Amino acid sequence: MKNLKILSYSRITDDFVSLNGDLILRRSASDEPNNVARHWLSEIYSKIGMEYPKFFKMDLLCKAGTMAAELVMRSLNMVNDEVKENWAVLCFNAAGSLDDDRTYQQTIQTKENFFPSPAVFVYTLANIVSGEIAIRHHLRGESSCFVLEDFSAPVISRAFEDALDTADFGLGGWIEFDKGHCDVLICAVGTGNQAELTDFSAENLNSIYQKKY
Amino acid sequence: MICSIGDNILSPLGFTSAENWNAVCSGHSALKRYSDHFDLPEPFCASLLDWEKVEEKFAQLPNNHLENYTRLEKISILSAADAFQKAGINPAAEDVLFVLSTTKGNVELLQDLHDYEPSRPYLWRSAQLISRYFGNANEPIVVSNACISGCAALHLVKPLLQKHGFRYVAVIGADVLSKFIISGFQSFKALSPDFCRPFDADRTGLNLGEAAATIIFTEMAETKRNTIGIVASALCNDANHISAPSRTAEGLLKTLRSVMAAEKNLSASDIAFVNAHGTATRYNDDMESVALDRMGWNKLTVNSLKGYFGHTLGAAGVLETVISSHELLNGQILPTIGTQNPGTAAEIHVALQPEKTDKPLFVKMISGFGGSNAAVLFTKFLAV
Incomplete structure (x- = not known):
C-alpha cells in the first residue's frame, strides 16, 4: 500500500475558514446566525481573492466546495491550466443536493407558479460539486459522490485509499450544505516525502475535522 | 473471479x-x-x-x-x-x-x-x-x-x-x-x-x-451455474462541463482504455457487444460514438436498452448489466428498439436486429451529468 499523506487541507464552516490548520477568516458575530450561508460564502469569495466567473452560477453546495478546493490547490501551487489526468475527486455528505432540491421544488410546487428552471435543476444532483471541482482544476481521474448520515473519517479514508490504488492524487472530502449551514473539509491526498506532512489516516482526518478555531 | x-x-x-x-x-x-x-x-x-x-x-x-x-x-x-x-x-x-x-x-x-x-x-x-x-x-x-x-x-x-x-x-x-x-x-x-x-x-x-x-x-474460484464476472471497471471525469459531455469523449475513452488494459491479453475481438448508455440525446450518443471510434471499435456491436426501459437513472447501470449478462450467457444480442436509421458523429455498428454471439466479454459504459463516465468489463464465468 502507498504511504499516503495529507498534502494540504482546508475547512469552511458557518464560523470560520482555515487552511492547513491556520485560521484565515472568521465570520463577524453580527451576521444573521440562522442563515449565514449566502452572505458568508460571498464574503469568503471576495476575501480569498478568487476569480472564477462560474462561481456565480453555482448553488451554495458547489460554492462552498469549490472555494475550499481552491484554497487547497492554491497552497500546493496547483491552480493552473494544466490537465491533471491522475487526480481523483471524491465527495461525501449527508444532504446530497437537498438544499438546491428545495430551491427547485419551490419553482414547481403549485400549478399556478410553475416555472421550472434548468439553471437550478442542474444542481439537483449530489455529484455536481465533484464535477465543478474537476472542471476548475482540470482533474480527469475518477470522480464519485457518496452520501452518509454523518461525517465518518473511516468511510472517507477507505474510499480515498481505494481510489488511490490507481490515481496518484485525491482531492475532496466532506462537503455538506444543508438548511443554510455549511460544513466543509477538503484535503488533497497523495504520496509525499516531506517529513512535516501528516499521514493520511482516519484518525488524522478526524482530528483535522474536529479542530476548533 | x-x-x-x-x-x-x-x-x-x-x-x-x-x-x-x-x-x-x-x-x-x-x-x-x-x-x-x-x-x-x-x-x-x-x-x-x-x-x-x-x-x-x-x-x-x-x-x-x-x-x-x-x-x-x-x-x-x-x-x-x-x-x-x-x-x-x-x-x-x-x-x-x-x-x-x-x-x-x-x-x-x-x-x-x-x-x-x-x-x-x-x-x-x-x-x-x-x-x-x-x-x-x-x-x-x-x-x-x-x-x-x-x-x-x-x-x-x-x-x-x-x-x-x-x-x-x-x-x-x-x-x-x-x-x-x-x-x-x-x-x-x-x-x-x-x-x-x-x-x-x-x-x-x-x-x-x-x-x-x-x-x-x-x-469464487469456480461456479456451479453460468454467470458473469467483473474483469475491470473504471471511472473518469471529463473536467469539461457539468451538463454537457465532452465532444472528444475524453473521459469515456479513458475508461474504455483503462478496462482493456486491466489484464494482459484482453482483446477487442473477444468483446461480444458494448451496451452503451444510448440515451437518444444528440450529445450523449454522438459522444459515445466518438469514444467507440477512437477505440477503433466501429465494427463492434453496440446496443442501447433505453427503448425498452427508458433511462432508469440510478438503476440504469445495474439493470442494464443484468440484461446484458443474459445477452452474453444466451449468446443473443438484443436489438436497439426505437431506432431505424443510425446516425452519429462517428460511424458505429448499432444492433437493429437480434444478433448471435459466442464471445466471452461485454462492456457496459455510461456517462452523466457532472462530467462523469464509467466503463465495466464483464466476462462469462461458466459452471465447471
Whole structure:
C-alpha cells in the first residue's frame, strides 16, 4: 500500500475558514446566525481573492466546495491550466443536493407558479460539486459522490485509499450544505516525502475535522 | 473471479430478471405516453411502474410493516429480496454489505412529506431502512453519481470484497419518477416528446423510466451455474462541463482504455457487444460514438436498452448489466428498439436486429451529468 499523506487541507464552516490548520477568516458575530450561508460564502469569495466567473452560477453546495478546493490547490501551487489526468475527486455528505432540491421544488410546487428552471435543476444532483471541482482544476481521474448520515473519517479514508490504488492524487472530502449551514473539509491526498506532512489516516482526518478555531 | 450469484430487475416489464428478459426478448417496451400526469402541464413518454402491482407484491413480503416504506424503498426491498433468494444467502449476515445507487431517492417527499419524518428525503436514510429491513447491521454505502451511479456502485465491489473484509456485496440501483424529475428534464429540453430513438440520425431526446435492480457479488474460484464476472471497471471525469459531455469523449475513452488494459491479453475481438448508455440525446450518443471510434471499435456491436426501459437513472447501470449478462450467457444480442436509421458523429455498428454471439466479454459504459463516465468489463464465468 502507498504511504499516503495529507498534502494540504482546508475547512469552511458557518464560523470560520482555515487552511492547513491556520485560521484565515472568521465570520463577524453580527451576521444573521440562522442563515449565514449566502452572505458568508460571498464574503469568503471576495476575501480569498478568487476569480472564477462560474462561481456565480453555482448553488451554495458547489460554492462552498469549490472555494475550499481552491484554497487547497492554491497552497500546493496547483491552480493552473494544466490537465491533471491522475487526480481523483471524491465527495461525501449527508444532504446530497437537498438544499438546491428545495430551491427547485419551490419553482414547481403549485400549478399556478410553475416555472421550472434548468439553471437550478442542474444542481439537483449530489455529484455536481465533484464535477465543478474537476472542471476548475482540470482533474480527469475518477470522480464519485457518496452520501452518509454523518461525517465518518473511516468511510472517507477507505474510499480515498481505494481510489488511490490507481490515481496518484485525491482531492475532496466532506462537503455538506444543508438548511443554510455549511460544513466543509477538503484535503488533497497523495504520496509525499516531506517529513512535516501528516499521514493520511482516519484518525488524522478526524482530528483535522474536529479542530476548533 | 468476482461474480454475480443472484440478480433481480423490478420494472414495468416484470418483477424478476427472468420476466424482464423474456419481455425484452419478445420486443416489449415499457414506454408509454402520459398526459396530465404528475400534475404536469406538458405530456411526456416514460416507463412508469404499476404501483398497484408493486403494493400487491410488497404486501406478500414478511415484516412489511416494520416502517411506513416509501415507493423507492419498497421497490428496492422487493428487488433485493428476490436477488438474495436467488443467491441463497442470508442478507442479515455481518459479512454482507448493501450499496444503494440512486440519484434522487425520496425527492418526491419535498412536494409533500405526508407522515414521514423530516430525515426521509435524505438518501442515507432510505439506504438504512432498506438494509435494516433485511436485518443487516452494517452501515450501507450510498452512491449518488448522477446517471453513472449504478456503474460507480459496481466499481466499489472489487475493493469491498478483496480489501475490506466483506464476503457479499449487494448493489441495489433504484429511482422512481415524480413531478420533480420529469419537470426538471423537461426544463432542460432533454426529453423526447415521442418514444426515444437511441443513436438514430433523427433522435429527439430521452425517455425516463422507473425501476429497481439488484446484483449480489462474491468472489469464487469456480461456479456451479453460468454467470458473469467483473474483469475491470473504471471511472473518469471529463473536467469539461457539468451538463454537457465532452465532444472528444475524453473521459469515456479513458475508461474504455483503462478496462482493456486491466489484464494482459484482453482483446477487442473477444468483446461480444458494448451496451452503451444510448440515451437518444444528440450529445450523449454522438459522444459515445466518438469514444467507440477512437477505440477503433466501429465494427463492434453496440446496443442501447433505453427503448425498452427508458433511462432508469440510478438503476440504469445495474439493470442494464443484468440484461446484458443474459445477452452474453444466451449468446443473443438484443436489438436497439426505437431506432431505424443510425446516425452519429462517428460511424458505429448499432444492433437493429437480434444478433448471435459466442464471445466471452461485454462492456457496459455510461456517462452523466457532472462530467462523469464509467466503463465495466464483464466476462462469462461458466459452471465447471
